[in-house]
Amino acid sequence: MKIAIDGPAGAGKSTVAKKVADQLGYLYVDTGAMYRALTWKALQANVDISSGEALLRLLNQCNLELKVESGTLKVMLNNQDITAEIRTRDVTNLVSEVASHQQVREAMVQLQKEMAAKGNVVMDGRDIGTHVIPDAEVKIYLTASIEERARRRYEELLTKGHKASLREIKQEIRDRDRKDKNRETAPLKKAADAVTVDTTGLSIDEVVNRILKIVYQNSKQGV
Ligand code: CDP
Numbered sequence: 001m002k003i004a005i006d007g008p009a010g011a012g013k014s015t016v017a018k019k020v021a022d023q024l025g026y027l028y029v030d031t032g033a034m035y036r037a038l039t040w041k042a043l044q045a046n047v048d049i050s051s052g053e054a055l056l057r058l059l060n061q062c063n064l065e066l067k068v069e070s071g072t073l074k075v076m077l078n079n080q081d082i083t084a085e086i087r088t089r090d091v092t093n094l095v096s097e098v099a100s101h102q103q104v105r106e107a108m109v110q111l112q113k114e115m116a117a118k119g120n121v122v123m124d125g126r127d128i129g130t131h132v133i134p135d136a137e138v139k140i141y142l143t144a145s146i147e148e149r150a151r152r153r154y155e156e157l158l159t160k161g162h163k164a165s166l167r168e169i170k171q172e173i174r175d176r177d178r179k180d181k182n183r184e185t186a187p188l189k190k191a192a193d194a195v196t197v198d199t200t201g202l203s204i205d206e207v208v209n210r211i212l213k214i215v216y217q218n219s220k221q222g223v
């Protein structure tokens with residue numbers, strides 16, 4: 001079975017998708033981490049992120065690997081562990097521009113389709129149900145109020161010892177959502193056959209259980 005989870009920033013996609021994959025024994029693919037890894041590399045290599053061509057050239061020189069080790073996702077680029085580096089605010093605030101280029105998206109989607117073809121998978125991102133695995137048996141559109149999404153990100157940053165202001169984080173999330181929803185190529189959009197799960201006020205486990213219920217209902221129907 002293929003499970004696609006899409007939605008805006010801070011909806012809980014990666015946390016929940018990883019847990020769902022763990023419970024089912026499926027492969028987990030965090031597609032946002034792939035765009036983040038390329039953004040980090042572009043910053044390191046001083047590559048102009050307004051050029052899709054330059055970014056594609058850079059991507060073609062990279063060996064990008066996603067591994068789940070003891071329940072945590074590890075992102076490796078040319079054998080370097082960049083798991084923490086890709087979550088910095090610098091990367092976060094530039095990743096939507098990198099991800100807006102058609103050349104970049106085509107190459108990423110190709111890699112993602114290859115991973116999805118390996119078998120049972122839970123994949124999260126922005127265009128999974130609409131473009132990467134349009135034939136996914138289960139499609140979830142995960143969302144939550146902007147206040148809650150900003151608060152979650154803010155608390156996450158504080159836990160990691162970063163300084164942040166809730167107002168700034170909220171604005172950054174708003175800006176990123178706007179860019180992701182309005183780009184020309186494969187914008188963030190609920191797939192027509194996706195089930196919306198509003199996670200406002202729900203704990204991680206409650207969301208995981210809701211999604212597992214949807215998965216079991218689908219498998220009983222023999223989809
Ligand atoms: O976890 P968070 O919601 O902050 O973002 P992410 O899933 O790590 O994705 C980071 C960025 O990558 C998004 O804001 C999008 O610009 C881009 N992205 C995308 O365009 N398509 C995807 N399938 C996944 C991410």
Ligand code: CDP
Pocket residue numbers: 007008009010011012013014015016152153156199202203204205207
């Ligand atoms: O991937 P996405 O940006 O959609 O969200 P995430 O990175 O999985 O979750 C953002 C933060 O919200 C994390 O710190 C999660 O632990 C937290 N979270 C939460 O508090 N309650 C939920 N129901 C889901 C996530």
